[in-house]
Amino acid sequence: MTILFRLYAISTLFCVLFLAGCVSDRERMIQEGYPASYAAGFEDGCHSGKKAGGSMFDQFRKDVNRFESDPKYAQGWSDGFRECESEEEAQLRQQRVLVEQQKLFEQKEHDHWEEKEYRHLKHHRSQEQKMLDDTLKGVDTKALEKALKKKYQ
Secondary structure: OOHHHHHHHHHHHHHHHHHHOOOOHHHHHHHOOOOHHHHHHHHHHHHHHHHHHOOOOOOOOOOHHHHHHOHHHHHHHHHHHHHHHHHHHHHHHHHHHHHHHHHHHHHHHHHHHHHHHHHHHHHHHHHHHHHHHHHHOOOOOHHHHHHHHHHOO
């Protein structure tokens, strides 16, 4: 697991645990003056929107009878669905961006390593070639060259 991914996972877990101890969205909305039926619809719509947006942790929730008979619940559900679907999609996009950034970083590191290894091998081969040239200096290799030409023609 990459460092960036670990940091993201830890921060996400921290946020989830932190928010778990807080007041629910429904309770907060009622405290802010929203009607209880709107807040209930918003909460159900939000879970449904998160599921539609790609969340693996939410389920589709909708009280169909209440949606058809209670306009405040229906409006809350629709508002919650749109808002939370958008947020979930944005969060998933951000996760994909972080993963792609990590892949690019790892590719650059790999490319850098390959370039370093290539330079090392090139240097090593040039040293070998120099050693071979020094070893054969003064040795008559014409007969060998002639034999090789004849063999590969």
